[in-house]
Amino acid sequence: MTDPVSEDPRDVLPPAPAHADIAAYAIRLGDDALILSHRLSEWSAHSPQIEEDLALANIALDLLGQARTLLSYGGAFSGRSEDDLAYLREERQFTNLQLTELDNGDFAVTMVRQLLFSCYQRELYRDLESSTDAQLAAIAAKAVKEVSYHVEHASTWVLRLGDGTELSHDRTQAALEAVWPYSHELFADDELARRIADRGVGPLPSGLRPAWLGAVQDVLTEATLSLPAGDWKPSGGRKGLHTEGFGYLLAEMQHLHRSHPGATW
Amino acid sequence: MSSDVERLAALRQAAAEVPDPEIPVLTIADLGILRDVRLAADGTAEVVLTPTYSGCPATEAIRQDVLARTAGVDPRARVVVELAPAWTTDWITSDGRAKLHEYGIAPPRPTRTGPVPVRLGSRPPAAEEVRCPRCGSADTEVVSRFGSTPCKALRRCRNCAEPFDEFKTL
Numbered sequence: 001m002t003d004p005v006s007e008d009p010r011d012v013l014p015p016a017p018a019h020a021d022i023a024a025y026a027i028r029l030g031d032d033a034l035i036l037s038h039r040l041s042e043w044s045a046h047s048p049q050i051e052e053d054l055a056l057a058n059i060a061l062d063l064l065g066q067a068r069t070l071l072s073y074g075g076a077f078s079g080r081s082e083d084d085l086a087y088l089r090e091e092r093q094f095t096n097l098q099l100t101e102l103d104n105g106d107f108a109v110t111m112v113r114q115l116l117f118s119c120y121q122r123e124l125y126r127d128l129e130s131s132t133d134a135q136l137a138a139i140a141a142k143a144v145k146e147v148s149y150h151v152e153h154a155s156t157w158v159l160r161l162g163d164g165t166e167l168s169h170d171r172t173q174a175a176l177e178a179v180w181p182y183s184h185e186l187f188a189d190d191e192l193a194r195r196i197a198d199r200g201v202g203p204l205p206s207g208l209r210p211a212w213l214g215a216v217q218d219v220l221t222e223a224t225l226s227l228p229a230g231d232w233k234p235s236g237g238r239k240g241l242h243t244e245g246f247g248y249l250l251a252e253m254q255h256l257h258r259s260h261p262g263a264t265w
Numbered sequence: 266m267s268s269d270v271e272r273l274a275a276l277r278q279a280a281a282e283v284p285d286p287e288i289p290v291l292t293i294a295d296l297g298i299l300r301d302v303r304l305a306a307d308g309t310a311e312v313v314l315t316p317t318y319s320g321c322p323a324t325e326a327i328r329q330d331v332l333a334r335t336a337g338v339d340p341r342a343r344v345v346v347e348l349a350p351a352w353t354t355d356w357i358t359s360d361g362r363a364k365l366h367e368y369g370i371a372p373p374r375p376t377r378t379g380p381v382p383v384r385l386g387s388r389p390p391a392a393e394e395v396r397c398p399r400c401g402s403a404d405t406e407v408v409s410r411f412g413s414t415p416c417k418a419l420r421r422c423r424n425c426a427e428p429f430d431e432f433k434t435l
Contacts, residue, residue, distance in 0.1 A: 025318040051408060051409035051411075054411050054412065057411075059316075059411070061321075062415060063320070064320045065320020065321065068319075068320070074330075139319075142348050142349075152410065244396065
C-alpha cells in the first residue's frame with residue numbers, strides 16, 4: 001500500500017475526521033475490509049478453478065481499496081498513514097470483527113463467510129450513504145456498488161454448493177454451523193457505536209440485522225441449508241480481542257514492511 | 266482572467282488525452298473519470314479525477330500520467346481525487362462505448378437496468394442482453410462476474426464460441 005509519490009508537493013492531503021469517534025469508527029470499518037481482503041488474497045493460486053482465483057482476488061482488491069480510503073481517513077485524525085495502521089499496529093490494536101479474520105477453511109467456509117459479511121456490508125454502506133460525515137458517505141456510496149457484486153458472487157456459490165451434491169450440501173451446512181456464531185458480533189452495539197449513531201454518522205449495528213437476516217435467509221432457504229441453532233456468540237474483535245489464527249495472519253501481512261522499514265516499490 | 270480560462274482549457278485538453286492504462290483505447294475523458302479542471306482558492310489549478318473502483322490500481326498510474334502531461338502547461342497543477350459523486354459506467358461517453366466495442370469489449374449496459382440482480386433458482390432470470398463484440402449475437406453467457414480487471418466480467422458467446430470481456434455495469 002506504500003505510495004512513493006505521496007511526497008509530491010502537488011499532492012493534496014486527505015481530509016481528516018472532525019472527531020476522534022469518527023476516526024475510530026472509520027478505522028473499525030477499515031480493519032474489517034483490510035483483514036477480510038488479506039484472507040481472500042490467501043486463495044490466490046489455490047482456488048478450485050482459475051475463474052475463482054480471479055474473482056476472489058477481485059473481491060479482495062475491492063475490499064483493499066475500501067480499507068485504504070477508510071484507514072487513510074481514520075488515521076488522518078492522529079497523523080497516521082494507511083501504512084502505519086496496516087503494518088505497524090499489534091494484534092490487540094486491530095478492531096476488526098472476528099468474522100473477517102476466520103481461517104479460510106474449505107471453499108464452503110470462505111463462501112459462507114463472504115455471504116454473511118457482504119450482506120452485512122451492503123446494509124451498512126447503504127445506511128452510511130446518508131451519513132452526516134461527508135467523507136464516509138462518499139466512501140460508502142462508492143463501495144456499495146462493489147459490494148452488490150460480492151453479494152451476488154457469494155450467493156451464487158452458496159446456492160450451488162448447498163443445493164448441489166450430498167457432499168457439497170453437508171460441507172456447506174458444516175461451514176454455516178462453524179461461521180454463524182461469529183455473525184452475532186456484526187450487530188453488537190457498544191458505546192462507540194451508540195455515540196456514532198447519536199451523531200448521525202452511522203447506523204446502530206443492531207438495527208441492520210433484520211434486513212441482513214432477510215437477505216441471508218432467502219439464499220440459505222433456496223440453498224436447502226438450515227439456520228444454525230445454538231447461543232454461542234463469540235465477540236471481542238472491536239476491543240482488540242482476536243482468534244488464534246489472527247496473529248499468524250498479521251505476521252504474514254506485516255512481515256515485509258517490518259523487515260524493510262520505509263521500503264517502496 | 267482570460268489567461269486563467271485559457272490555462273484551464275489547455276490543462277483540460279492535456280489531461281483529457283491521458284489513456285487508461287488498462288484499456289489504452291480509452292482516454293480518461295472517454296471513461297468519464299476526468300471530472301473537472303478548476304482553480305483552487307489559492308489560485309492553483311486542480312485536475313479532478315474520480316476512481317472507477319475503490320481499489321483500482323490504475324488510479325495511481327493515471328494520476329502520475331496526468332501530472333506528467335499537465336506539467337508542460339502548468340507545472341504547479343495538482344491532481345485531486347474525489348470519491349463523490351461515485352463514478353458510474355453511465356459516464357462513459359458514446360465515443361468511449363464505440364471504442365470499447367471496436368476493441369472487443371462489450372460496453373456496459375445503462376444502470377437503470379439495475380446493478381447486478383441476484384438470480385435465485387425459483388425466480389425468473391433478469392432480462393439482460395450483452396452482445397458479442399465479434400459476431401453481434403445476443404446469445405451470450407457469463408463465465409465469471411470477475412475478469413482480468415475489477416471493471417470487467419468474462420463472458421462467452423454461444424454463437425461463435427469466443428470468450429470476450431464485458432465492461433461491468435456499475
